[in-house]
Amino acid sequence: MGKKSSSNFKLIFVTLCNTIGTLQGLHAGMILALLPSGLMQLPTLSRRQLLAAGLTTAWWPGQARAAQRLRFPRDLGSHPEFSIEWWYLTGHLQALASERQFGFQLTFFRSRVSATQGMRSNFAAKQLLFAHAAVTDVAGKKLLHDQRIAREGFGVAQASQSDTVISLRDWSLLRDATQYRAAAQGSNFRFNLSIKESQPLLLQGDHGWSRKGPDAKQVSYYYSLPQLKVTGTLALQGQAMKVEGGAWLDHEWSQALLPAQAVGWDWIGMNLFDGSALTAFQMRDQAGNALWHGGSFRGLDSAASPQVFDQGELRFEPVRIWISPLTQARYPVEWIVHIKRSNTSPGQSGTLADFYRIKAVIDPQELDSRASTGAVYWEGLSELFDPQGKLLGRGYLEMTGYAAALRPMGWTPPPL
Numbered sequence: 067m068g069k070k071s072s073s074n075f076k077l078i079f080v081t082l083c084n085t086i087g088t089l090q091g092l093h094a095g096m097i098l099a100l101l102p103s104g105l106m107q108l109p110t111l112s113r114r115q116l117l118a119a120g121l122t123t124a125w126w127p128g129q130a131r132a133a134q135r136l137r138f139p140r141d142l143g144s145h146p147e148f149s150i151e152w153w154y155l156t157g158h159l160q161a162l163a164s165e166r167q168f169g170f171q172l173t174f175f176r177s178r179v180s181a182t183q184g185m186r187s188n189f190a191a192k193q194l195l196f197a198h199a200a201v202t203d204v205a206g207k208k209l210l211h212d213q214r215i216a217r218e219g220f221g222v223a224q225a226s227q228s229d230t231v232i233s234l235r236d237w238s239l240l241r242d243a244t245q246y247r248a249a250a251q252g253s254n255f256r257f258n259l260s261i262k263e264s265q266p267l268l269l270q271g272d273h274g275w276s277r278k279g280p281d282a283k284q285v286s287y288y289y290s291l292p293q294l295k296v297t298g299t300l301a302l303q304g305q306a307m308k309v310e311g312g313a314w315l316d317h318e319w320s321q322a323l324l325p326a327q328a329v330g331w332d333w334i335g336m337n338l339f340d341g342s343a344l345t346a347f348q349m350r351d352q353a354g355n356a357l358w359h360g361g362s363f364r365g366l367d368s369a370a371s372p373q374v375f376d377q378g379e380l381r382f383e384p385v386r387i388w389i390s391p392l393t394q395a396r397y398p399v400e401w402i403v404h405i406k407r408s409n410t411s412p413g414q415s416g417t418l419a420d421f422y423r424i425k426a427v428i429d430p431q432e433l434d435s436r437a438s439t440g441a442v443y444w445e446g447l448s449e450l451f452d453p454q455g456k457l458l459g460r461g462y463l464e465m466t467g468y469a470a471a472l473r474p475m476g477w478t479p480p481p482l
Contacts, residue, residue, distance in 0.1 A: 179193065236249070331464075361375045424450055444466075
C-alpha cells in the first residue's frame with residue numbers, strides 16, 4: 067500500500083472509530099480491542115494514533131440496583147452484568163539481600179460493552195479487560211510501568227465468575243485454596259509474587275455496599291483484603307532479587323460510580339504496623355471541593371466490625387504539591403486526613419487518631435495509561451504518620467482527575 071493510500075486508509079478508519087465511539091461510548095483504542103486479531107494487521111497504524119483521535123462518553127451507564135448480600139467465594143470472581151469492575155493489588159516490598167525498598171501495583175479492569183451484548187457472533191467483544199502494572203524503585207526515585215488491553219476470550223484475556231482467576235496475556239492474578247499469585251512483566255521490570263491472607267475480608271461501607279456520592283445510584287460493591295503477606299521475586303533491568311513485604315487487595319464493581327460534577331477522587335489504603343487497616347477516600351469537583359467522603363478503620367480485632375466513616379466524618383487537607391514534568395498536573399503528594407470519631411464500633415476503640423499525615427515515599431509516581439483506559443493518574447507507595455510524626459504504616463495513595471478531569475463514567479485521552 068502506498069504512502070498516500072495508507073494515509074487515506076488511516077483517516078477513514080479513524081473517522082469510522084470516532085463515529086462508532088460517539089454512538090456507542092467507546093474510544094478508538096477500545097474499538098481496536100473489539101476487532102478480530104486478523105483485522106489488526108494495518109500498515110503503520112498505531113493504537114496511540116487511534117486513541118488520540120478517539121472519543122469517550124459514558125463507559126459505565128446503568129441504573130442503581132438493590133444491595134445484595136455478598137457471597138464468597140462467588141463474589142471474589144467477575145460480575146459481567148455490571149458495567150465496570152476492578153481488582154486492585156498494591157504493596158510494599160523489600161529485597162532480602164539488601165535494604166532496597168519497592169512499591170508495586172497490579173490492577174485488572176473489566177468493562178462491559180453494552181452495544182455488543184445482543185450479538186451472537188463469537189467475535190463480539192462483550193467484555194474488555196485492561197491491566198496496569200507498576201514498580202516504584204525508591205532508591206532510584208522512579209516509577210516503572212506498563213499496560214495491557216484486550217477483549218475477553220480466545221485464550222487472550224479471561225476473568226472467571228467463580229473466583230479470582232484473571233489473566234491478560236502473560237499477566238495474571240490467580241487465587242487457589244491457600245494463596246493468591248500475581249505475575250506481570252513490562253519492558254524493564256517483572257514480578258512473580260505469592261500472597262497470603264492474614265486477616266478476614268473487610269467489607270467496605272454497609273456490609274460491602276459502598277456509597278460514592280449523594281445519589282443512591284452512585285454506589286459500588288466493595289471489599290478489601292488488607293495486611294496481606296507477600297514473598298516472591300522482582301526483577302529490574304533483568305536483575306532478579308528475592309523480596310518479601312505486605313500488600314492490600316481491593317475488589318470493586320459498579321453500575322454508576324462518579325457524581326456528575328466529580329472530576330476525580332483521592333484514596334488511601336494503609337496497612338498499619340500493629341495490624342490495623344485504614345481506608346479513606348473523597349470525590350472532588352473542579353474547584354477541589356469534596357462531594358463525598360467514605361472509608362473505614364479496622365483496629366486490632368480483625369474479627370470485629372470496622373468503624374465506617376459516613377459523609378462529613380472525613381476531611382482531606384492537601385499539604386505539599388508536586389508538579390509533573392510530563393503533564394504539568396499538580397498533585398498533592400502529602401495530605402492530612404482529619405477524622406471525626408462519632409460512632410466507634412466495638413473492638414475498634416483506642417487506636418484511631420484524630421488525624422493522620424500521608425506522605426509519598428517519592429514524588430514521581432504518575433502513571434500514564436492513555437494507551438488503555440485513557441487516563442493519567444498518580445498512584446504510589448506512601449507512608450502513614452500519627453499526629454506526633456511517628457511512622458505507623460505503609461500503603462498506597464491514588465489521585466485521579468488532576469491531569470485531566472475524569473468524564474462521568476469515562477475518560478477522554480488528551481492529544482498526543
